[in-house]
Amino acid sequence: MTVKIKKSIIGAVKELWFETKYKGVFYERYVLYWFIKKVRFVQTGKLVIKSCQKKRELCAMTEIVKVQGLQKKFGKFQALKDVSFTVNAGDVVGFIGPNGAGKSTTIRTLLGIINRDEGDVQIFGKDVWKDSLEIHKRISYVPGDVVLWGSLTGGEIIDLFIKLHGGGSKAKRDYLIKRFELDPKKKAKGYSKGNRQKVGLIAALSVESDLYILDEPTSGLDPLMEAVFQEEVEKIKNDGKAILLSSHILSEVERLADKVAIIRRGEVVETGTLDELRHLTRSTVTLVTKGDIEKLATLSGVHDFVQKDGKATFSADNEAMNTILTEATKLGVIKIESVPPTLEDLFMRHYEG
């Protein structure tokens, strides 16, 4: 074991040397990240060097997925117009958009299943089309509609997936089968949609990957199993792995995602952390004052002002909040309530806009 680790460390250092020489820059964080990854790779359970969880900052510097100006046409139909976003190591990125927005098309391009028309698409700094074999060894993917071989049992299919990927753990597989309450002895043709999703999820989560691409993975799962999914993905997240999680339901990614990319009609219209995006929309303010509240209606940053029985309700730009409060104080505030925008509001803005 020690010898194996030593050899592997020497190998890793050599590889790093080539890598950095090739890149022409000695990027300390990058090197350290690679080094830690390599040591993790040979661990057999006793040697545990957790990489990214405690080193999120370090990992955040490494771009795992980079999509820049991606375009794709199906015949005359422009499915993707302009898709750009990045997923860094240790990031969980929610890829959100209504049905037909282009999430799966983007993901299929990332997997090298379909070719792009324009744009730069890289995973681990490699081209997704040319270097797909190499990339796939380090990826777990679950599509929204898992298709299985009907005559094999769920358990056989999971084992096959794990074998194809390599690096799976039987203990983890057994644990996940229990956790998702799957009957692995049943033939796949007898499985419901939910059970087929479970097979895909168990196989994907049983192997060690650096990137997990999950395309609406919980479709067909009941709420209880969705909660199990969230917990299991959270563990992967805490291990510092990169995850791209697509959904047309915002609340599904809200718990897990640090960042979101919002796609609408083939275009990524917004990217950022959930906090950043919340700041983009207006808070709803309810206010009761001693003086004539009408005076606030004309302030800049105040929108949709409605006054009833001495109570005013309006939406306010966050940057105007200070002025609004100052003016309200002059009138004598009796009651004030400010509700930040929900993510649903934010999402609706993109649906409607």
Ligand code: ADP
């Ligand atoms: P999402 O995953 O966000 O629901 P998709 O990426 O599946 O959306 O689809 C985006 C658009 O591209 C849709 O209008 C869909 O009908 C179209 N599309 C997807 N795949 C194909 C294809 N192979 N041929 C023609 N049109 C397609």
Ligand code: MG
């Ligand atoms: Mg889809």
